[in-house]
Amino acid sequence: MVTETKEPPLQHTCPHGKKPGRRWNNIIFQAVAITALVATVSVLILLLVDISIDGIPRLNWTFLSHYPSRKPEMAGILSALVGSGCLVFLTGLIAFPIGVGAAIYLEEYAGNNWFSKIIEVNIANLAGVPSIIYGLLGLEVFVRIMHMDRSLLAGACTLALLVLPMIIIASREAMRTVPVSIREASFAVGATRWETIRYHVLPLAFPGILTGTILALSRAIGEAAPLIPIGALTYVAFLPDSPLAPFTALPIQIFNWISRPQKGFADNAAAGSIVLLVVLLLMNAGAIWLRNRYQKKLH
C-alpha cells in the first residue's frame, strides 16, 4: 500500500513520462535561433537595398567616366577606379610571388623545427594586426625611408604586406592537398627538389593558390584604412602614368564623399559602393568558379 501511494509522483519525475515543457523549450529555442539568423540576413539585404535606392539613380556612364568634381552631379569615379585597378595589379605582382615562395618554403623545405614554428605563429599573428597599423608601417618605411612618397607603389607595397599572410595560408593549404606519392614518384625518376615542386606540386596546387590569391586581393581592393596614412589623395583629376604617381582608390573616394555634408555626395558614395561591391562580387565569383572547375581533378 505504501509503495502504491508513492508511485504517482514517481511517474512525473521519470524521464520516460515526457514533461511537455521539454518539447516546448526546444521549439522556442529553434524559433529564437531562426529569428536571429533571419534578422542577420535581413540586415544584409537592408544594407544592399538602402545603397541601391540611394546609388542606382547616380549610376550612369558620366559617373564612371568623369573625374571627381566640386559639383556632385558632375563627379565621377574614373581616377578612383583606375587607381584601384592599378593598385590591385601591383599588389598582386608583389604579393603573389613572395607569398607563394614563402608557402613553398614552409611546406616543402622547412623542417619541423622551432624556426618554422616561429614563422608560422608569426604569420598567424600578422593576419590579426589591424589594417591601419599596416598603414603606419607603410608611411614610415615606404613613404619616408624608401622615399616612394605618396605613390601607387607605396600603397601597393603596403597592401602587399597586408594580404601576404592570407596568400601564404591559402597557398600552403593548396599544396597540402597534393598527395605525397606524387612527390615520391618524381624523386624516384631522379628529379631534384625544385624540379619536383616546379613540375608536379605547383601545377596541381595552382588553382587553389590562385583562388586564395584572388580572395586576398578582393580584400585589398576594399581596404581604405591602410591607404589613409600612406596619403592616398581624395581629389585626383588625372590618371596615374607610372607606379610613382600619386593616386586615389575607390574606398578612399567613397570615404571622402561620405564625409561631405551635401546629399548629392552621399548618393555618389552609394553609387561608388555599388561599383565596389560589383567588383568584389566578380572577383569572388571568379575565385569560386576556378575552385569548382579544378577542384576535382586531383582525386
Add this chain to the structure above:
Amino acid sequence: MITDRHQKEIPHSVVHSIKQRRGGSHIKEIAIHAALFACGILSIFTTLGILGILVYETVQFFQEISFLQFFGDTRWTPLFVSKHFGIWPLLCGTLLVTAIAMAVALPIGLLCAVYLSEYARPNVRKVVKPLLEILAGIPTVVYGYFALLFVTPLLQNIIPGMAGFNALSPGIVMGIMILPIVSSLSEDAMYAVPQSLREGAYALGSTKLQVSFLTVVPAAFSGITASFILGVSRAIGETMIVAIAAGLQPRLTANPIEPIETMTAYIVQVSLGDTPHGTIEYKTIFAVGMVLFVSTFVLNIISQWMRGKFREVYT
C-alpha cells in the same frame, strides 16, 4: 599534423645523391632554396618592422610627453592650441564601441552557431553559411555609409536627443560585421565536439536543447571563447566604420548616444590632415598605434592559445 609532416618528409639522402650527380643544378637548387627562405623570413621582418617603427616613434613621443600625462590626463586634444595628451578618452571610446559591437555579435553569433551546428539540416547550413560570410566580406567604408546614413537616422527616430554622430550606431553595425567571425569559429568548435559526448547525453535522457547547451557548448567552451576574443580584437582594430559614423570627438563618456573617437579613428583624422614628419602630432599617431597594436596583439595571442588548447583536447 605531426604524422602528416613525417609522411611528407622526403629522405635527405635521396635528394643529396641526386645533387651530387649534377653539379650545375646543385648551385641552382641552393639559390632557389635561399630565395624561398628569403620569402619565408619576410614575415618576420614585417613584424619587426611594425614593432621597430612603433617603438622608435613612441620613444620620441615620450621624450616630449611624460607617461604621467599620457596615462593621467583625461583630455586628448593634441590638435588644439591648448594641448592635452591623455589617452583615456580614446581608450574609452574604443572600449565603448567594442562593447556595443560584442553585445550584438556574441549572443546572435552564438545562437546562429548552435543552430547551424546542432539543429540545421546540411542543405540549410550550405545556404546560410556563405550568406553570413558575405557580411564579413563587405568593405568597411560601405558599412560606414550604412551606419551613418541609415542606422543613425533610424535610431534617432527611436531615441530622442541622439547625436548625428554617436557610438551606438557604428557599434551595432560593427557587431553585424564581426558576427560571422564569432559564429563561424564557434560553430567549427562545436562541430568538432565528438559525437560520443552527444550520444552519452542523449542516453541519459537529455533533450536536444540540453545536449546543445549543457554538453556541446561547455565542451567547446575554449573554442567559443577564442572566437569571442578574436571578435574583440577585430572590433578594437576596426577603423572606417568609426571614422565615418562615430564623430571624431575624443570624449570621456560611457554614453552611447554622444559623439566619441576611437584610437583607430584618431589615426585616420590626423592622417587626413597635412601633418609634417617630426611634429608632436605626427608622433601621437604612432603612440596611439602602439597602444592599439599591443592590445590587439595580446588578444590575438590569447585567442590562438585557447584554440590550440581546444584542439589538444579533441584531437
